[in-house]
Amino acid sequence: MSFDSVREVADAVLYEGYLLYPYRASSLKNRSRWQFGVLGPSGAAAAGLGEASAMSTQCILRGTADAAVTVALRFLQLQDRRVERFTNGEYAATAELIVDGTRWLSWEEAVEGDVDLGPIPLGDFISGRRIPVTVDGGAEIEELGQSLGRVIRTRYPLVAEIKLSATQTGRYTKIGIDVCNTHAPVTDRDEATRVSFIGAHLILQSDTAEFVSLLEPEDEAVDLAATCTQSRCFPVLAGSPGSVDTVLASPIILYDYPEIAAQSDGALFDSTEIDEILTLRVMTMTDEEKAQARATDPRAAEIIDRCDGMSEESMQQLHGLLRLPHGAGLETEGPGLIPDVPEGIDWWTPEADTSVAPESDGVLIQGVRVAKGSMVRVHPSRRADAQDLFFDGRTARVATVHADVDGETHVGIVLLDDPAAELHDWYGRYLYFAPDELEPLDRSAALDRSAALEVPTREEKQP
Numbered sequence: 001m002s003f004d005s006v007r008e009v010a011d012a013v014l015y016e017g018y019l020l021y022p023y024r025a026s027s028l029k030n031r032s033r034w035q036f037g038v039l040g041p042s043g044a045a046a047a048g049l050g051e052a053s054a055m056s057t058q059c060i061l062r063g064t065a066d067a068a069v070t071v072a073l074r075f076l077q078l079q080d081r082r083v084e085r086f087t088n089g090e091y092a093a094t095a096e097l098i099v100d101g102t103r104w105l106s107w108e109e110a111v112e113g114d115v116d117l118g119p120i121p122l123g124d125f126i127s128g129r130r131i132p133v134t135v136d137g138g139a140e141i142e143e144l145g146q147s148l149g150r151v152i153r154t155r156y157p158l159v160a161e162i163k164l165s166a167t168q169t170g171r172y173t174k175i176g177i178d179v180c181n182t183h184a185p186v187t188d189r190d191e192a193t194r195v196s197f198i199g200a201h202l203i204l205q206s207d208t209a210e211f212v213s214l215l216e217p218e219d220e221a222v223d224l225a226a227t228c229t230q231s232r233c234f235p236v237l238a239g240s241p242g243s244v245d246t247v248l249a250s251p252i253i254l255y256d257y258p259e260i261a262a263q264s265d266g267a268l269f270d271s272t273e274i275d276e277i278l279t280l281r282v283m284t285m286t287d288e289e290k291a292q293a294r295a296t297d298p299r300a301a302e303i304i305d306r307c308d309g310m311s312e313e314s315m316q317q318l319h320g321l322l323r324l325p326h327g328a329g330l331e332t333e334g335p336g337l338i339p340d341v342p343e344g345i346d347w348w349t350p351e352a353d354t355s356v357a358p359e360s361d362g363v364l365i366q367g368v369r370v371a372k373g374s375m376v377r378v379h380p381s382r383r384a385d386a387q388d389l390f391f392d393g394r395t396a397r398v399a400t401v402h403a404d405v406d407g408e409t410h411v412g413i414v415l416l417d418d419p420a421a422e423l424h425d426w427y428g429r430y431l432y433f434a435p436d437e438l439e440p441l442d443r444s445a446a447l448d449r450s451a452a453l454e455v456p457t458r459e460e461k462q463p
Helices: 004-015 122-126 189-194 219-226 275-283 287-296 298-308 312-318 386-391 421-427
Strands: 054-063 068-087 090-094 096-099 102-105 107-121 130-135 138-144 149-155 158-169 172-181 198-205 209-212 234-237 246-250 321-323 363-365 368-370 375-378 395-403 409-415 431-433 438-440 457-459
Touching: 004 068, 004 198, 004 246, 054 198, 054 219, 054 234, 054 246, 068 096, 068 102, 068 122, 068 158, 068 172, 068 189, 090 149, 102 287, 107 122, 107 130, 107 158, 122 158, 122 172, 172 198, 172 219, 275 298, 275 312, 287 298, 363 438, 368 438, 375 409, 409 421
Parallel strands: none
Antiparallel strands: 054 172, 054 209, 068 090, 068 107, 068 149, 068 198, 096 102, 130 158, 138 149, 158 172, 198 246, 234 246, 321 457, 363 368, 375 395, 375 438, 395 409, 409 431
16 A cells, blocks of 8 residues: 555654754764664664664554554665765765865765565464565765766665564454664674664554554553553554554654644754744855755755745745634724734734734633723633632733734733732733633623634644
8 A cells, every 4th residue: 555645744754853954064963863763783772882773663453353454664774975086096085075066075864765564464463473674785986077086875784673463352453563673783883873774663554454543542442552562663643634544653752643734845854843943044044054054965955945945925834824713804893803914024023013012902702802901800721830820710900912923812911909919010010821711701892793703823833
């Protein structure tokens, strides 16, 4: 079966941390880039030379005894890129070489590896089948200019073993997959990295059985799900929400049905990346810094070129979307709710501030417009501060209504029975709560609407 429905998310896992901003070889953090899902050779972890050699996952299938599971092991294989200069009739290694205006650096790249084991009957899991995995090494030579130099790209062979297991409990089968790097022990850190599986993860798929979520298992499978053990990866349902035919066992913690935000035009590889911030950072790089980044890795060059060519519309899209869930308007007489930033004005510019007036803006709470002067009762629920417990049920007067750049609304209040209330109000030292933590007391201010409206919310990008 095709893994296309989850490959985009799996690729994000595969390349997480591959290359970190500022994307230059001179950056210290890019000299130790391999962060997630690294399976080192035997004994490397104990010797302090690399990562542990194994990862394992267990998940639950609901289906018949003749079901089968397709297993795919995906990873990056390190590729050593060595640049050599041709002088005096022979080649000699060099850290950098410029040919016809293009800069070449000696560097460590990586190539994708994908071992598809095909449909495996449940009987093979139950019998404890072991499957050897061998990934060939290789070398390619690229000549640069007219005998000016060359680039030699070298990959080293990888070896591993996949062990299957399964136990049946009623109509459920708990299957286990262990992946172990079986390369012989090595003597130095560089050699350990060359023979490691990097960004290793598993994609499991079945068209004859259904996977059960371990995050939210059905009632009958709760106890069985609690017995599943994981080591260095965790299985989540993947694909279209509601589908149960695919699992992604990832070294990065995910939720069921992870997806890439539609606003994201391409990978930036940085852990917990925020596209907008990193794109803005790239735009601030000097031409020389961008040239260094382009020379580091072809994927770094793609990032630089994409950011340089980004349109104003694409940049605005990265910031998110403001919308009304039901498509209704916010037409009211007099002061309205928190307004949107005017069209054509960037949210971070001083001009955008003129559209926001915390002392006159309002927010809808239970159909009531709440603004400065409104009376509310406080019901803290988010426990942002331990003192919030003492405010429960107390009456307050609204002083300001704010919206942050993420679209969240914050209501500043002053407690009526606070002896220092007048001082707090004069000084602007307010207590802030979310709208759902406040109960409006002035019901006569409710807006007359044919359908209930929701406050505009920001649609955040997904990991």
